Amino acid sequence: MIVDHPLTLEERKISQKNYLRFGFINGFSYMCLGETIIILIAVQIGMPDVLITFVGAMLYIGFLLLPLGVRQTARTGAAQSQASFWVCRNIAALLVAVSAVVAQYIPVVAWGLLLFAALMFYGFRAAGVVLSQPLIGEITNDDDRSQVVGNATGAFYFSGVIALIIVSFLLKMSDSIWILCGIVVFGASMGVTASRFIRAIRETDIIRQTAQKPLxxxxxxxxxxxxxxQLLIVGFCKNLAVILMVPASVLFLKKGYGFSDTVAVLFSAAQFCASFTASWLSGKIVAKKGPRAVLIISVSLGLIVSLLWLIAPFSGIIIPCILSVLVFFLCGTTVAFGDNANTCYFLMAVPKEQQIAGSVATNVIQGAGAGIAGMVIAGGLMWFARYITPSIGGAFQNFIPGDGQQILTYKLFFLLALPIQLFALYQTIRLKTIIKTYRAEHGEEGVRRTVASGRKDAH
Structure with missing residues (x-):
């Protein structure tokens, strides 16, 4: 809701309460609609592995819709724009459930529908939150901003954990695809409900006017x-590695080790909790060591994830379980560290008046660019694995069980992610020279102020 005057204290407090309510309900919604649930449904409807790996890329290809979010904000304001896209996002999520019905009759059409639904789900989210940071700036000030963001983030994760517990309980009762579809429908209805609270947030006309400027x-x-x-290079490589790792990790659990949907959701909970802890911890590290240290840790942890999956056994129960918990915990940490450090660097380098254009462009290049590249690489890798893994499995048949060839295919994803992560680490280390140049031009105090600002927004 756009008002024609600066927000009063009472209006800011009301908007902050609505933002907190949105965070709580949205956390519950997202855990019923997230990537793990989508992949579990994809497995249930018999989608080929090569297409399942595309699901992870959709999260980033969705950034192509960012300009649509800016355009809508220029017409209606940030709050109304996000609310509208949130409704569209959750309608798109319903198509995931519809794909399960279609799969009973025309599986190929169902696979395409699920991929389209995933693209729209992530794309509408990206369009909705493109100007969320300026909106938060409207309803807060320097004194209460970190507390408001922290409370909303905490509410999101708290409700998310509750949702994961309920989802795992339901899947333990029955891992039927119709249970998964029911979870998606419930999550979508909660998401639409959450949009009502975003729509009630008040803002001035400043964001709308800013969005009207040519990008x-x-x-x-x-x-x-x-x-x-330099950040574009690092972000592109980091996102590309995540695209290769995350879907392959879920496939490793489901098709490699044969874990149930309940176990897969619990591992997702470990990743979720790790992201929450890492978001808080990254702010502490940025304050003491700067964002470069956080980015180095993020890329290094990604390397460890790839190495752990490469040395993972082809069978067993105890060791695979322990290894999987560790891997998903590290996945959550590396993603949260990387995103927060990237935000801090961006706010350091880009003047405030250029941040909308810069944010759209960098997210399209880092996100959509990496997503498209990830789809091409994943498809090529699955085609290559079809011919190479039987030969490897035959040569090492005394060491690889009969059903281990599928796991061997998934290991190829992490083998390919290794050089990408090493290159990203090298480029991250090179940032030190660029930071020195930046400090020489803008002064040490200016850097500290922007890092502090970035630390608040990174959460």
Whole structure:
């Protein structure tokens, strides 16, 4: 709701309460609709592995809809825009459940429908939150911003944990695909409900006016910044590695080790809790060591994840369980660390008046670019594995069980992720030289102020 005057204290407090309520309900909703649930449904409807790996890429390809979010914000404001896209996002989630029905008759159409639904689900989310940071800035000030963001984040994770417990209990009773579809429908209804609270948030006309400015002239200024160019390289490689790792990790559990849907959801809970802890911890590290240290840790943990899956046994129960918990915990940590550090660096390098154009452009390149590349690489890798893994399995048949060839295929994803992560680590280390140049040009105090600002927004 746009008002024609600066927000009063009472209006800010009301908006903060609505933002907190949105965070709580949205956390419950997302845990019923997230990537793990979508992949579990994809497995249930018999989708080929090569297409399942595309689901992880949709999270990033969805950034292509970011300009749509800016355009809508220019018409209706940030709060109304996010609320509208949130409704569209949850309608798209319902198509995931519809794909299960279609799969009973035309499986190929169902596979395409699920991928389209995943793309729209993540795309509408990206369009909705494109200007969420300026909106938070409208309803807070420097004194209460970190508390408001922290409370909303805590509410999101708290309700998410509750949702995961309920979901795992339901799947323990029955892992039927119709139970999964019911969970998706419930999550979508909660998501639509959450949009009502975002719609009630009040804002001035500043964000709408800012969104009306053309993006291209500002982007030309942003891309001249050497720090941004370096971040694009690091972010692209980091996201590409995540695209290869996350879906392959779920496939490793379901088709490799044969774990039930309940166990897969519990491992997802470990990843979720790790992201919550890492979000809080990253702010502490940024305050003491700067965002570069957090980014190095993020990329290094990704390397460890790939190495752990590469040395994972082909069978067993206890060791695979322990290894899987550790891997998913590290996955949650590396993603949260990387995203928060990237946000801090971006706020350091880009002037405030250029941040909308810069945010859209960098997310499209880092996100959508990595997503498209991930789809191509995953497809090529699955085609390659079809010919190479039987030969390897035959050569090492005394060491690889009869059903281990499928696990061997998934290991190829992590083998390919290793050089990508090593290159990202090298480029991250190179940021030190660029930071020194930036400090020489802008001064140490300016850097500290922007890091502090970035630390608040990173959560």
């Amino acid at each position: 291209m002239p500002e982007w030309k200024k942003v891309k001249a910044n050497p720090m941004i160019r």
